[in-house]
Amino acid sequence: xxxxxxxxxxxxxxxxxxxxxxxxxxxxxxxxxxxxxxxxxxxxxxxxxxxxxxxxxxxxxxxxxxxxxxxxxxxxxxxxxxxxxxxxxxxxxxxxxxxxxxxxxxxxxxxxxxxxxxxxxxxxxxxxxxxxxxxxxxxxxxxxxxxxxxx
Amino acid sequence: xxxxxxxxxxxxxxxxxxxxxxxxxxxxxxxxxxxxxxxxxxxxxxxxxxxxxxxxxxxxxxxxxxxxxxxxxxxxxxxxxxxxxxxxxxxxxxxxxxxxxxxxxxxxxxxxxxxxxxxxxxxxxxxxxxxxxxxxxxxxxxxxxxxxxxx
Amino acid sequence: xxxxxxxxxxxxxxxxxxxxxxxxxxxxxxxxxxxxxxxxxxxxxxxxxxxxxxxxxxxxxxxxxxxxxxxxxxxxxxxxxxxxxxxxxxxxxxxxxxxxxxxxxxxxxxxxxxxxxxxxxxxxxxxxxxxxxxxxxxxxxxxxxxxxxxx
Numbered sequence: 001x002x003x004x005x006x007x008x009x010x011x012x013x014x015x016x017x018x019x020x021x022x023x024x025x026x027x028x029x030x031x032x033x034x035x036x037x038x039x040x041x042x043x044x045x046x047x048x049x050x051x052x053x054x055x056x057x058x059x060x061x062x063x064x065x066x067x068x069x070x071x072x073x074x075x076x077x078x079x080x081x082x083x084x085x086x087x088x089x090x091x092x093x094x095x096x097x098x099x100x101x102x103x104x105x106x107x108x109x110x111x112x113x114x115x116x117x118x119x120x121x122x123x124x125x126x127x128x129x130x131x132x133x134x135x136x137x138x139x140x141x142x143x144x145x146x147x148x149x150x151x
Numbered sequence: 152x153x154x155x156x157x158x159x160x161x162x163x164x165x166x167x168x169x170x171x172x173x174x175x176x177x178x179x180x181x182x183x184x185x186x187x188x189x190x191x192x193x194x195x196x197x198x199x200x201x202x203x204x205x206x207x208x209x210x211x212x213x214x215x216x217x218x219x220x221x222x223x224x225x226x227x228x229x230x231x232x233x234x235x236x237x238x239x240x241x242x243x244x245x246x247x248x249x250x251x252x253x254x255x256x257x258x259x260x261x262x263x264x265x266x267x268x269x270x271x272x273x274x275x276x277x278x279x280x281x282x283x284x285x286x287x288x289x290x291x292x293x294x295x296x297x298x299x300x301x302x
Numbered sequence: 303x304x305x306x307x308x309x310x311x312x313x314x315x316x317x318x319x320x321x322x323x324x325x326x327x328x329x330x331x332x333x334x335x336x337x338x339x340x341x342x343x344x345x346x347x348x349x350x351x352x353x354x355x356x357x358x359x360x361x362x363x364x365x366x367x368x369x370x371x372x373x374x375x376x377x378x379x380x381x382x383x384x385x386x387x388x389x390x391x392x393x394x395x396x397x398x399x400x401x402x403x404x405x406x407x408x409x410x411x412x413x414x415x416x417x418x419x420x421x422x423x424x425x426x427x428x429x430x431x432x433x434x435x436x437x438x439x440x441x442x443x444x445x446x447x448x449x450x451x452x453x
Contacts, residue, residue, distance in 0.1 A: 014446065
């Protein structure tokens with residue numbers, strides 16, 4: 001085990017970063033599930049075994065598939081900056097309780113965001129869950145800038 | 152403060168990585184601003200309080216919204232690889248002046264890229280700003296490979 | 303050279319992470335090549351020098367361009383989580399041979415995925431190459447959770 005992983009804040013960071021990354025990765029099989037159950041594909045080679053008539057019908061977009069893809073895109077836009085910023089924030093040596101608060105708020109907000117988006121729940125469920133995650137990330141960025149600004 | 156953050160090159164890396172990440176995060180509120188001001192939404196639950204007639208009109212794409220979204224997408228495609236590659240480049244122990252040159256060229260190029268894309272400025276403003284950022288990233292990747300290649 | 307880079311597993315991680323990141327970055331010039339060769343652009347300023355008639359024809363989407371863009375998007379969805387998770391996995395101090403196996407399977411699978419997608423090769427080439435990369439990432443996430451779980 002390397003030195004960094006002996007620090008408890010870093011271990012907490014590693015756990016939550018991996019949790020939200022795996023959550024994001026699972027959007028791909030979810031998209032595949034919707035593509036197959038709704039019969040909506042994007043590539044000709046994906047429907048090559050079907051008859052010409054069926055192929056034409058299956059190469060289309062479907063609202064449910066597009067919804068999951070927008071949710072996946074929102075994950076990319078939010079979870080990846082979180083991982084980068086929380087890594088740097090962790091390296092400034094915050095207190096464990098403060099760090100865990102940030103990590104848990106973010107992870108919880110993104111899981112609730114996915115549920116709100118895919119089901120979907122009525123607004124402002126999705127808007128508020130997105131905002132909670134954004135604020136957790138910006139709060140860590142603020143603490144990072146306070147600690148190490150070198151322009 | 153952990154050991155890594157005591158290194159001045161690493162602190163400079165952390166600052167510039169957080170700056171471009173926060174810049175990328177701010178594309179989301181900018182997209183929301185264009186969605187509301189142009190009246191162009193993607194999800195039915197976002198317009199649920201409107202009358203049926205209005206809902207139909209508001210669920211559409213708008214060129215200004217799509218432009219900001221393409222700019223955001225370009226950020227994802229360029230800023231995230233920059234952060235990963237500049238982290239590894241920083242760990243090879245470059246001179247501070249050389250590292251700062253790379254970080255500043257990249258951060259400047261991406262801010263100018265966003266301005267060029269969203270306003271928009273005439274080409275080749277956007278093309279050149281994109282290319283400057285790309286070259287900064289590839290130059291760091293080259294130095295990384297020179298220092299640590301293990302295949 | 304900083305301490306982390308003296309570790310051979312970390313150097314291998316850095317090499318493979320940079321290889322797949324540079325591969326992902328090169329999707330942008332590939333998209334540009336298809337945009338120019340197919341005559342399919344997304345922004346008005348990109349075709350500003352053409353006559354009004356030509357402009358109208360060039361502002362369109364083309365199946366070949368969309369295919370490269372879907373491939374690029376799939377890279378974002380898979381390569382970035384790989385880099386984050388393999389960084390954390392590397393910090394748990396795995397054996398070099400085990401780490402290299404994960405890194406090589408992933409890098410190979412993503413290069414084969416790009417070839418399968420862009421040419422395209424018949425299915426299930428693309429599906430299997432995507433799955434191999436996914437399994438390598440999930441296997442590293444599993445080992446990471448076994449080593450450091452702090453919830």
